[in-house]
Amino acid sequence: MQRPGGRTARVREKVLDAVGPLLVEHGYDGLTVDAVAARSGVHRATVYRRWRDVGGLLADVLDAAGTDSWTPPDTGSLEEDLRVLNEEVCDALTEEPSVAKALIAASFRSEGAADALRRFWDDRYARCVPVVERAVSRGELRPPVDAHRLLVAATAPLYHQLVLFRTDPDPALPSEAAHAAVLAARAGAFARRTDHAQAGR
Amino acid sequence: MQRPGGRTARVREKVLDAVGPLLVEHGYDGLTVDAVAARSGVHRATVYRRWRDVGGLLADVLDAAGTDSWTPPDTGSLEEDLRVLNEEVCDALTEEPSVAKALIAASFRSEGAADALRRFWDDRYARCVPVVERAVSRGELRPPVDAHRLLVAATAPLYHQLVLFRTDPDPALPSEAAHAAVLAARAGAFARRTDHAQAGR
Numbered sequence: 001m002q003r004p005g006g007r008t009a010r011v012r013e014k015v016l017d018a019v020g021p022l023l024v025e026h027g028y029d030g031l032t033v034d035a036v037a038a039r040s041g042v043h044r045a046t047v048y049r050r051w052r053d054v055g056g057l058l059a060d061v062l063d064a065a066g067t068d069s070w071t072p073p074d075t076g077s078l079e080e081d082l083r084v085l086n087e088e089v090c091d092a093l094t095e096e097p098s099v100a101k102a103l104i105a106a107s108f109r110s111e112g113a114a115d116a117l118r119r120f121w122d123d124r125y126a127r128c129v130p131v132v133e134r135a136v137s138r139g140e141l142r143p144p145v146d147a148h149r150l151l152v153a154a155t156a157p158l159y160h161q162l163v164l165f166r167t168d169p170d171p172a173l174p175s176e177a178a179h180a181a182v183l184a185a186r187a188g189a190f191a192r193r194t195d196h197a198q199a200g201r
Numbered sequence: 202m203q204r205p206g207g208r209t210a211r212v213r214e215k216v217l218d219a220v221g222p223l224l225v226e227h228g229y230d231g232l233t234v235d236a237v238a239a240r241s242g243v244h245r246a247t248v249y250r251r252w253r254d255v256g257g258l259l260a261d262v263l264d265a266a267g268t269d270s271w272t273p274p275d276t277g278s279l280e281e282d283l284r285v286l287n288e289e290v291c292d293a294l295t296e297e298p299s300v301a302k303a304l305i306a307a308s309f310r311s312e313g314a315a316d317a318l319r320r321f322w323d324d325r326y327a328r329c330v331p332v333v334e335r336a337v338s339r340g341e342l343r344p345p346v347d348a349h350r351l352l353v354a355a356t357a358p359l360y361h362q363l364v365l366f367r368t369d370p371d372p373a374l375p376s377e378a379a380h381a382a383v384l385a386a387r388a389g390a391f392a393r394r395t396d397h398a399q400a401g402r
Contacts, residue, residue, distance in 0.1 A: 104365065108306040118366055149358075153381050156357035157350075159365055164305065165319055180354050180390035181381075187388055189381035 012064070014040040015047055019061045024097035028106045033057070055112030062103060062116035072128045078135035079182045082154045085128065086174030089155055093162040094169045104163055125151050141185055144192035153190070154181035213265070215241045216248055220262045225298035229307045234258070256313030263304060263317035273329045279336035280383045283355045286329065287375030290356055294363040295370045305364055326352050342386055345393035354391070355382035 018040035022031050031054050037044035051057045073084035092100040107114040125148055132147035157177040161167050184190070219241035223232050232255050238245035252258045274285035293301040308315040326349055333348035358378040362368050385391070 105309040107365075108309050114367055118368070121366060149377065149381075152358050152361055153354070153378070156361035157353050159361055160353055160357035163365065164308075164360055165322060166315055167319070176350065176390075177354070180350075180385040183388035183390045184381040184385035187384035189377075189384045 011042055011046065012050075012060070015042050015051070015057070016061050016064050019057050020099040020102075023058075023102045023106065024099055027102070028054070028109045031057075031106075053112075055110035058103065058106050058110055058113035059116035062113065062120045066120045066123045070124075070127065072131050074131075074134065076138075078131065078138075078140050078185075079178050081131045081135075082151075082178035082181060083175045085131070086155060086158055086178055089158045090162065090169060090174050093158070101163065142188070145185060146190045146192045150181055150185050150190040153184060154178055212243055212247065213251075213261070216243050216252070216258070217262050217265050220258050221300040221303075224259075224303045224307065225300055228303070229255070229310045232258075232307075254313075256311035259304065259307050259311055259314035260317035263314065263321045267321045267324045271325075271328065273332050275332075275335065277339075279332065279339075279341050279386075280379050282332045282336075283352075283379035283382060284376045286332070287356060287359055287379055290359045291363065291370060291375050294359070302364065343389070346386060347391045347393045351382055351386050351391040354385060355379055 015036060018036045019031070022035055022039060026035075033047050033051070033053060034044055036057055037047045040047070047057075051060060073081045073088075075081050075084060092098065103113065103117060107117045128151050129147040132141070132145055132150055135141045136143050136145060154177055157180075158173060161173060162169060216237060219237045220232070223236055223240060227236075234248050234252070234254060235245055237258055238248040241248070248258075252261060274282045276282050276285060293299065304314065304318060308318045329352050330348040333342070333346055333351055336342045337344050337346060355378055358381075359374060362374060363370065
């Protein structure tokens with residue numbers, strides 16, 4: 001383990017800060033260890049030794065993003081929490097340039113980036129579980145509820161439209177997808193599975 | 202317009218049949234017009250003249266796939282139709298090798314492929330509208346229902362898990378996603394928007 005805030009941490013910050021801008025400017029094909037070293041001002045031998053290749057750099061960007069202090073919205077209403085969450089997803093995917101979209105695209109090129117993206121999303125969805133737990137404790141939903149499945153149902157249409165279909169952002173979609181997921185949840189769609197069924201996941 | 206079944210159509214078939222296998226074997230980076238010409242046995246000058254580049258070839262593969270006679274399931278039940286549809290999506294994305302997954306990955310590399318993929322999906326979702334219309338006429342859903350939004354809600358979790366998260370296929374997901382979409386639809390989640398709101402889509 002490295003001590004946080006030391007020289008190693010500062011080098012890491014400089015290097016990782018160079019990756020996103022290079023990725024959105026030049027795409028995956030234009031992203032090289034040498035370019036990252038040049039932009040960050042860190043010696044290329046150091047970058048090669050520590051991150052090895054572009055996949056290692058992308059994976060570390062995502063791993064570093066996963067150590068922030070982000071918490072999900074807590075508005076007092078499940079549907080409003082999910083709507084605000086979807087607006088955040090929508091903003092991240094539609095801002096220009098979008099590092100999030102560039103990282104998703106890169107995940108189709110690099111196994112390391114794909115694994116790191118999965119870790120990042122796993123962590124983000126896990127951090128959102130309290131949104132569902134709070135709704136249950138307020139009596140908005142009857143337990144048991146599989147929070148992960150509810151959260152995926154609420155957010156998946158955003159990714160489908162913005163990342164795969166690449167349609168123009170639909171300003172109504174964040175609230176509509178949140179609304180649909182809440183109606184499904186209230187009707188019992190995400191009642192937790194038996195342990196046996198969960199093992200298959 | 203070319204006459205179907207003529208020499209031009211046979212050349213097109215030979216060329217397009219070569220693209221998918223090359224794409225899944227060598228990826229986008231290994232897909233070249235020359236390799237397609239060699240594998241198809243069609244003169245490379247012909248391939249360059251007619252398809253120009255890899256983007257043109259991928260777009261035509263998708264456009265050709267969109268002219269098949271595929272129709273959605275018609276089982277007599279909305280939830281069962283959506284489940285069968287999701288099983289088809291799941292099969293296409295998890296078969297090895299998966300041309301569908303390779304085409305989605307290629308859509309992040311080529312604008313032409315991305316546009317053609319959107320056309321393909323638009324057509325596929327449009328062909329599925331009768332699934333929802335039949336449910337309405339059977340009295341399973343109260344009109345109005347925005348069929349497109351319902352169909353996206355039913356299928357989006359599959360793409361999210363298999364294309365973006367890249368988790369192992371979950372055998373329960375096709376039926377669970379179908380079930381959740383039907384519960385949301387019955388609760389009125391996809392009531393058609395006003396014309397004003399639809400114009401923003």
